[in-house]
Amino acid sequence: MSKKTDRLIEALKASARQDGEKDAETRAKIRAAMVKALEQLLDQMPEQRAAELFADLEHIAPESAAKLIRRHDLRPEGTDGILAERLKTQPLPEMPTAQ
Numbered sequence: 001m002s003k004k005t006d007r008l009i010e011a012l013k014a015s016a017r018q019d020g021e022k023d024a025e026t027r028a029k030i031r032a033a034m035v036k037a038l039e040q041l042l043d044q045m046p047e048q049r050a051a052e053l054f055a056d057l058e059h060i061a062p063e064s065a066a067k068l069i070r071r072h073d074l075r076p077e078g079t080d081g082i083l084a085e086r087l088k089t090q091p092l093p094e095m096p097t098a099q
Helices: 003-044 048-059 063-070 080-088
Strands: none
Touching: 003 063, 048 063
16 A cells, blocks of 8 residues: 555544544533433432332342442432332342353
């Protein structure tokens, strides 16, 4: 390849890298905005509704994430009761075992 082609390829790579960095930065800003809005919503909603939302989040989250969610300042105490009641009526599915 010619030096001109090499420079063009390098310029395209740099441009793609910058676009990727901008996309990642934009996604991070979007996530931060969502978290801030969700925390404001949780702070303003009735306690029972907030407890149900926390229960929903903890139910779908991987265990490591659920443990962190349980430590959130806005998590109502009633969340534990909701989760316990759900486990009574909807037991967790059996996980396949390694063979």
